[in-house]
Structures are given as structure tokens and as C-alpha cells.
Amino acid sequence: MTTSSSDPIHSNSAPEPVGLYPHARRVGNLLFLSGVGPRQKGQKQIPGVMLDSHGQIADYDIAVQCRAVFQNVRTILEEAGSSWDNLVDVTVFLTNMKEDFQTYNRVYAEYFKDNQPCRTTVEVNALPTPIAIELKCIATI
Structure with missing residues (x-):
């Protein structure tokens, strides 16, 4: 992980x-994370996603994806010298608000019980x- 305030953070x-x-960039005491999804380093299988033979989503488990995204965010924060408790703003992109919002909101509440950053949730056509699901976050260092 590079940590100079003038360099990108990988x-x-x-x-x-x-x-x-x-993955992120530090500006002063703020850490801006690029969009983070549920993919896992070095793996082709995406947690909670079942693909058809054409590589399209056949089925998915939004709760599993949420947990994987939150773990990826935590990993980036910690490697950059910040922490989960330092999150101040979270933008969430969902591809199916109608079907997924309730489950996502329940899982989100499990992870953000103590620290409650500002949050915006929007539906997007695709990622x-x-x-x-994808998260865009801002934290303090």
C-alpha cells in the first residue's frame, strides 16, 4: 500500500x-475511495453472483454482495491508514432498488450500528x- 498524501493509494x-x-486518494485529512464492489482479489467468482453461460447475471444474493463490499471498503480504509469508524459519507449504487433496498438497508444497519456516516442511495441501470451494488466512500484519516 502506498501512503504518501500526494500519491494514489493502491x-x-x-x-x-x-x-x-x-483504490483511494488522500487529500489533507480526507480519504476518497473509488467505487468499491464485491469482487475478491484474484478470484473470478463474485460473492453472491451466479452468472449464466454468457457472463450475464442469472441470479444474485444482495446480502452476500453487501457483506463482501463492506469488507472490501474496510480493507482499503485500513490499508490507507483510516478505519471503518472514520467513514463520514457513503454513496451506494444499487441496480435494483425495488427488489434489493430492504435487504441492503438491513445489512447496512448491522455494519453501521455505531458509526453512522451520511448516506445517499441511488439506483443505476448497470455497473x-x-x-x-457498489459503494463510493469518504473517510477521515
């Missing part, structure tokens, strides 16, 4: 970005990989 444990961007 996690050694989080899944690789799907484009040319860092860059076959996933149903």
Missing part, C-alpha cells in the same frame, strides 16, 4: 480496479461488472 488486498484509477 491496496494489496482489495480487488484490482477495473480501470485506470486508484461496470456483473454486480448489484
Whole structure:
């Protein structure tokens, strides 16, 4: 993990970005995370996602995806010198608000019982990989 405040931050444990961007960037005492999904480093299988023979989502478990995303966020935060308790703002992207919001909201409450950052949840048409949730976070260091 690189930690200079002028350099991008790349996690050694989080899944690789799907484009040319860092896992996070520090500006002063703020840490801005790039979008984080449930993929796992070095694995093709995405937690909670079943793909058909064409690589399209056949079925998925939003609770499993939520837990995987939250673990990835925690990993990036900790490797960057921050922590879960330092999250101050979370933007959540769901691909199916109608079907997934209740479960996502329940799992979210389990993880954010003590620290309650500001939160925005929006529905998007699609995400860059076959996933149903992605988080964009800001934390303090």
C-alpha cells in the first residue's frame, strides 16, 4: 500500500480496479475511495453472483454482495491508514432498488450500528461488472 498524501493509494488486498484509477486518494485529512464492489482479489467468482453461460447475471444474493463490499471498503480504509469508524459519507449504487433496498438497508444497519456516516442511495441501470451494488466512500484519516 502506498501512503504518501500526494500519491494514489493502491491496496494489496482489495480487488484490482477495473480501470485506470486508484483504490483511494488522500487529500489533507480526507480519504476518497473509488467505487468499491464485491469482487475478491484474484478470484473470478463474485460473492453472491451466479452468472449464466454468457457472463450475464442469472441470479444474485444482495446480502452476500453487501457483506463482501463492506469488507472490501474496510480493507482499503485500513490499508490507507483510516478505519471503518472514520467513514463520514457513503454513496451506494444499487441496480435494483425495488427488489434489493430492504435487504441492503438491513445489512447496512448491522455494519453501521455505531458509526453512522451520511448516506445517499441511488439506483443505476448497470455497473461496470456483473454486480448489484457498489459503494463510493469518504473517510477521515
